[in-house]
Amino acid sequence: MLVAAKLQCPTIRSALVDRPLMIRKLNEGLHAKLTILVAPAGYGKTTALAQWAKQIGLPAAWISLDKKDNDSFRFWNHVTESIGRLHPNVKHAMHPILSEYASSSADTVIAALLEGLGSVTGELSILLDDYHVIESPVVHEMLTEFLSYLPDHVHLFIAARTELPIPVKRLQTRGQVYKIIVQDFCFQQEEGIAFFRDCMCIPMSREDVSLLLGQTEGWISGLQLAGLSLKENGVNPDFIREFNGNQRDIADYLLEEVFQHLTDKTRHFLLHTSFLSRMNSSLCEAVMGHTHAQAQLEWLERHQLFIVPLDEERGWYRYHHLFADFLRLRFRELDKQQWMQAHAKAADWFEANGFAEEAVDCLIEGGHYADAVKLIEKLLPALMKTQWTVLYGWFVVIPDDYISANPMIENFYMAILMIIGQWDLAEMRAKRAELRLQQGDVAEQESDHRLAAGNLHLLQAMMALYRKDIARSSDYFDKFDRHLPEGSFFQQLNGNSVQGTQLGDMLAYMNELRPAEHYLKLWVNRWENKRNYPFVGHFAASYSELMYEWNRLEEAERYARSVLDREDVQPFAQIVVKASLIASRVLHAKGDNQAAIELLERAKSRIATPDYQLFVRRIDGRLACQLFQYDSGQLAAQWLQTCGLAYNDVIPQTKFAEYYLLAEVLGKLGQLSEAMHVLERLYQMAITADCLRDKIRVLVLKGLLLNKLGSQEVALMELERALYLCESEKYCRSFIDHGKPMAELLLDYIQRRQSGFIRPSDNTVSLLYVKKLLQAMNASLPDLPPLPPLLTTQETRIIGLIEKGLSNKEIAEQLQTAITTVHSHIRNIYRKLESSSRLQALQRAKDLNLL
Template sequence: MALEIMASKLFAPALKSGFLSRPRLTGVLRQSTASKLVLVSAPAGFGKTAFLADCLAQMLDEENALAWLSLDVSDRDPATFWTGVVTALQKAVPGLAAGVMEQLTSSPLPVEQVLITVLQGLASWSEVPDGQRHEKLHGSDSTPESEKESPKHELWLMIDDYHLADNREIATGMVFLLELLPPSVHALISTRADPDLPLSRWRAREELLEIRAADLRFTAEETVEYFNAVHGVDLKAAEAAALSDKTEGWIAALQLAGLSLKGHTDVAGFIGRFTGDDRYILDYLLEEVLAQQPAEIRSFLLHSSVLDRLTGPLCDAVMGGDAVTSGVSGESMLAAMERENLFLIPLDHQRQWYRYHRLFADMLRARLLSEEPELIPQLHERASHWFEGEAMAAEAIGHALAAKNFDRAAHLMEMAATQIRRERRDALFLGWLDELPYEVVRLSPVLTVFRAFSLMAAGELDDVEPHLVEAERTMAAVPQGDDSP
């Protein structure tokens, strides 16, 4: 007996009231008919499903043949997965691959044989005009060759949440299917993680269209339109720009910000305070992202969150013994996390430096503070030593201050004072000095004098002389022959 697929998995979810269609994205899809695969790959909450549903709705108006399949964890079983794919295609193309369903209950599963039958049916469908496709599929096509027309429309197979079913066995069948699709048949896949498919090969052949988080992000203009249409909030341009910057266009964050905004009269003030520890944002990220991760990745995420920028060797240093014990390098971990779309943003084309999405980083830091507050100074201390070894003084000082190791921070500042002064970065140095306890600054003539110079540059002349007097007194108190600073 053939497996059965829940009917609800074959229908796209209805677009919510107030949904904002974005022609800049759907327009790209209309121009992608040379692609075998359109890959929509982005983290949770970037509107992938809604984007696919919007594409489906607009393509229906153009009379394309459309097959939709929503996946869940049960679809990791190959028989269930391919039953769903074939059922979706048969719903879009009646009569396609008749009789293959029984084969999907066989053991061993004849996936390649089933797909050959499906591909033959798709090839027959794509060769004849719309009005004759039904007869062709059922073997009763009597149209003379001279009267046949070229097909006018495309067939799209849309698979939502592919990451829930992705495994090596299913990937093998998907590669076979996608490589042999007729030119008028395309697959559109949404996923939270890049699938186990030869993307680089298809990219080189220009057979792959990629829509990623950077493309799905809301612009400031779209943010204004969204809040006005859905939440009835008339955002000013500056407010929309600030909110877009804080959320980095992350759609789920904008939706949750809309919930948080209810009852607030001070919109600008709310946006200024909006961070990843907002209760709605925090709950979403904890449930949808952090709780789904293996212990090793979860630990890496929390501990590396003390860093504003991440690179493999730096992460190894910060993880310390954990990196040695696990045997997994920071570089390989970052590469895996990028494939998994864990809110990681590359900062260069070589994929050497990354940063976390700002709200995601806020959430991770809030969680780290809640779970392991005693570890935070140690993580910053490790980062400070790594940056010092790389001659990156500003970063080394910043992490020493974050670790509350004020003696180390003062020492690093003394070493960097001449260069900072030469580069005219007085404001930066003055900010560091403000973070040091007065007693630490007072014990260092170098820092005291530098503070005097910085105050002079800032025009605060009344405070210059007391600092110079203090520096002179400290130097006078040092015994002759003592080389300490």
Template sequence: MPTGLETTQQSRLPAALPRGATLGPKLTPPQPSAFEIARTEVCERIFAAGAAKLVLLRAPAGFGKTTTMLQVHERFVQTGLPAAWLTLDRADNDVMRFLAALTATLSRLIPGLASSQEGHSGPDELAFAVIDRVAAHPAPFALFLDDFEALQNPAAIGIVSELIEQLPRGAQLIVGSRGVPELGVGRLRARGRLLEVEPAQLRFSEAEADDFLRQRRGLQLAPDDVRRLHRSTEGWAAALWLASVSLENRDDPGRFIAGFSGSNAAVVEYLVEDVLARQSAEVRGFLLRTSLLNELNASLCDAVRGSDDSEHLLRTLEQAHLFMIPLQGDHSQYRYHGMFAEFLRTQLARHHADEIPRLHRAASRWYDERRRPVPAIEHALAAGDLDHALPALAAHGQELLEEGRVRLLSRWLDPLLESGALDAYPILQVVHAWAVCFARGPRAAAQLLDRLEERADPDPEVRAHRLAMRPLFLSLTDRIDEAMPLSTAALEEIPQDLAFVSGFLEVCMANLALIAGRFHDALRFADAARSRQQVRSSPFNFSLSEAAEAAVDMTQGRLRKAIAGLRIAVSAGAMDAIRSTNGNALAGIPLAQALYEAGQLEQAERLLVVYIPLIRGVCIPEELMISHVVMARIAADRGDMERAEQVLVELEHIGHREGLTRVVATARLERVRQLLMADRLAQARSELDRCGDKAMWQRVTKLSLRANEVETYDLALARWSVRTGHAAEVIRPLRTELEAAERAQRERRALTLRLLLAQALYRDDQRNKAVRMLARAVRLACVEGYVRAFQDEGALLMVILRELRAQPDLVHEDGHGEEALAFIDRLLREPAPRAPVADAALAGEAASVDNELLTRKELQVLRLAAEGLSNDALAERLFVAETTVRTHLRNINVKLDTRSRVEALAAARRRGLIG
């Protein structure tokens, strides 16, 4: 039973569980078997792995992962190390439900964590609030996650990956999984932060098999029988257990042991079948007929079986140790061991296939009576009962779509479309097309829309959906010119009382108006879409309309307002557990971009960890480009150029695969910028020449496309020209572009144009004009906090900024003088001395040499090395591999013309790089 404290903590969690669901069973470690043996060798390896952040027990079912984890958990508890347990299941792929369970689990380790999360409604906000609290926790702990293979949602897996990265010193995550999870295992292995326990290490040794069979199970076996059984099962724990059950009360165990060999599924089936055959007919019938249920309770089992004795049978099975796992402290809820359930379902299909539809129908009715439509529909579909499933889907499909449950809908509706079952339900075909669009992308959904248009159903609601889908799909596949006229025509034809359809089309119109530079119209359409929706009635539409308005704010330079709006947009798409975050990538990624602009790199990266896997699956160009470019810049800022290049290569590959030329070109443009930052000018020019059709860029520059609002071919060419001594050639074109951006109210683009123009003027020896140009940029940017626009330009801009700091009168216009000076100080990281102009220029040039000589990451390595840290300690402090540290030190020696760490530190001190 949970304590009063635990009950209170759970009550403070966000409303993240479906009605009637409880967390208690998931947070309680399974009860150990009375016959288990101590896995001493494996457990000692885990106890000794204090440096590992992740302990991964990876093996198929039946290898004893859970048993080993239970023993480790008990050992930790006995030694006083706080430990908590969470068993995962398929329902945890709803991110808010997963976060609720994770928060409740961690609350047992970190007092007050649950109550501190009040007010965090969106998945990213809640996740990172939890992770931040965990990272700040001063004491070690162990968190156990069992059945990790059930977790398939990339967003949920991304949250666990980020949690691992942020674990405090001494804390560990112990994971049991049937496969290798996407948790950055390779990176953790390279850094020495991973302990892997594989099937070979989980197999019983002969001594352990002997202990289990003869001591724990009390079987009268000769040593040769044990040896033969161990050899034939290859130490597979499940097979040994099943063999022990089969061997009970046998007069000639040696003969039985000689009758089979191998440890494959056929042996398991044979052994389990032998176990099943020894049960009474009543127990066999119960096991088979309830095997289709994911949860077992007396009421549900009675309904499926048509009897009233299920409670007694459940207790009997538990006492007989027949693979029953209690889920509730009061033993009112159970589930079967996964391997046993699979076997029972196979047997049911083999011997009683004709009963399966009836059993599923009974389960569906039970869930219907309790108003749980999702499992009710699931069982109805499994029963092939389309007379019940299709009307239920028609009744709940649009609601589930508005809640964002697009993966569930596409999984249900895909086979129904192929079978023709949806022919009589055009509205479900519409729901299917929407779901596929946001689950697998607009290209996949376009084929479904083509089929709908071929049918030309006369129903006005279906026609309205078709009219709204086409321009949206076109805009999401970068076919803007085709989408614009279609959206205008559709808006005139769609009935205004169809809020969901009208809202989606108005969001589409808002984005198209933004692209065309008609910002007033974009805001008007976003307002119209939002006014149709209450947050809880259609979070999908509400989220996208908020994101559309924030996109206008970003383009027109209102960064603070954009961040506020995007936070609302992200939260609006996940008000409770049953609402997916999949659609929220369209708001989450712009929020990451906005936070990056504001210099909040850590928060931006965390968002991208969650949303990049989602957007790769959906493949919407703007979000693809924004997310990958921002992630590459964050990696480069840390000095991890290998990671930055990997992200850009992935973006380029997706562009090639999907035939999206702008995506390919944008990846290359960002590579050009990073090559220029590294002074690799020839390579930058070569890459610039591969950046795509110049005619395409002429068109793109005239449009306000969010991923290329700032970064275009012309700006990249201007950067290259400034760097290579051709600054004079680009001053006039940059002025022309700046005037055009200002006329069009594209203030974010104008900001970067001012920064580039300041650099060009400075290189052309027009230093006073350069400083004044930069002063204007600072006055405008400081109000909104555009930090990265300055920092991403590199060392030369910092030189000009130092000169500006030495002339404070230049930034005292518009009443923002002190704010502007504080902003400059933040950019320079420390206040600049108030020196005369000439001296400041010289000091700036000297600083430029040092800043361009060593990267920020190399300077960080030097400062830590000055503290006397070893390479291993440096790697741990910087969260990189030890080989990466050696690479940084080698590069430092080359740049400083030194031969050792001692010489490098001395040279760095002489240059004033470190204290």
């Protein structure tokens, strides 16, 4: 019922002043996407909007916002609920997204709601009241996205005390924004006369009304407060002439004046219910401890004491914000003990009536922090799935001693800080928590302590990975595994989301690939035989990705397949899609395009997540790039039209992969300047994040595009920078996958190096490394010009004889040379092929098409 009260257009008294000019201004909003009503408190924004909504005779979805709507889930859930009252199909379509909100990206939520609104026939207005209480950047960003693609038949009206903190210039240039400002709300002469005559029932001369309008500058609440005082004290010309000052002073003076003339019983009721954002008789009676609250609420409404009915049945009410602020301040200053008791009683009522989150809010506001923490602990599993931002809002206002005293709450707090990118704060809390655990008694370690310590070490392992300290990460994983060998809820937090955690893209945090290989292989071996342990999928998929980069295709495919064959990873789209993309790239590299396509199509059918469309967008984009040469770019052009990304977008740090894919598609379609514009910003992001792999990917693609643009010298400089960064870590597929254009650029680089046109520099790379890359590319690009040989003629003969199984002595006899010479050639072969045994050398020779 609390939610219902938020979504009910406030009831308007019949004795309101008729304002035809205001109604006409609001009607203009039906020709725009966005109408903004902006004026300070007390100017009648809510009344005007509600009066208009009642009169237009068109569907209007109303949402009364409050501070709790800074949680993006609550905000969009309330918007959906309100629209759903008029169009149930929209609510039905949004249900799976909202029920898994923590696993849904902002793009998914907005796209789903826009799709639902697109199916609505006829005009629809969405009315957001009191938007000034919204301070969340996430909500602002999502609303901006929502506005950008709002269907023409849907109109958004926003009432606020301050200018909107969202960019609307683009809409304004298209004539899609209409604005109603403070001057439009001010009462004019005739409206003022009608107000005092019909609403306040006070006989006043035109001169007195004109003077009072001038003193208040037409401020409606000031006029109402003045009217209440005049009712009590009579129309006094001296009072009217002396009535001046700023609005805050007027409000404080008149509220005090009105309040003092009320009975003790009424003042007591007002004070003790002042902190309730919405109230009904049952809640008021629980707080007050006596009955007849409904009669009191109705009396307040009849006497126009700044109370607003929220439904036609007069079941729910709220105080006018100015009045509520005044009352709350007085109540808290008057009796701190009663303030706390009233909040405790309200919290009991909320919890008993199924409003647990409101109960927590009351306990926190009333200073009952220990009770709030106990109740939050009960709510943790449900809220982490949908409303972790609500938890964060509570955690930041509860004194730290109460948080740190509860290890479970502390761990959840750290997990949320990691999700929102507050890594420094998360690490600081983790250090303190670890110290407290070390000081705990041993008996406690056998029960709750084991769970708390295990989860803490898991979070610390992820923090260390984010800092690119994989040795420390491995140490913490070892501690975690010893405490909780069965695993933890935290391991799959956000695992079904496109954004997820850093585990979705582990190689972004590993600039040194040899230690990364050891780290990933260690934990794959440690966990791969555990049942119902999907967490290992992140590590196996990342290991597969590393093997693919090194062009060890058989290993890459084996590990990717091992992930896809596990039953326990199927619910986690992030793991399934990653492994599928790698396996598909392996098949494509082997020339089996049909199998690559079929594998990704199967992956689409296995995804069950609110972020389905975003995962599919990623898959389709990769397919478009892989198949570009086979379908003349048709898939790429189609993807570009439907992906929802643009080259001039602001790029969030979390969407590097999506925008790199955009740059790749733009480049393939010949939109080179747009692609370069994206890449320039991606490179800065990669530098900021200190991500070697991403820097390499951008430099490689920039080199190719610059070459297409005819800037060959600059292209080779970018290529050399990429090669220099890659050589020590043995990157391979980052070049090979770009096919013939890259091979030609590499050949040009070698020729210019050998001819002296490119002189040695700080970025100089060994030609042997470049030759290895070209040799690896030769298998799939048979029409390349002759490649510079990687092995000498004699070394090529020897590796061929090794393949036939001949010993060193037999090779020496067949080649009629000394065995020491054979040994020397084999050492060179091992060095060039980066191998340490005959078996490894043969495998590398096959990968490089040398046999």
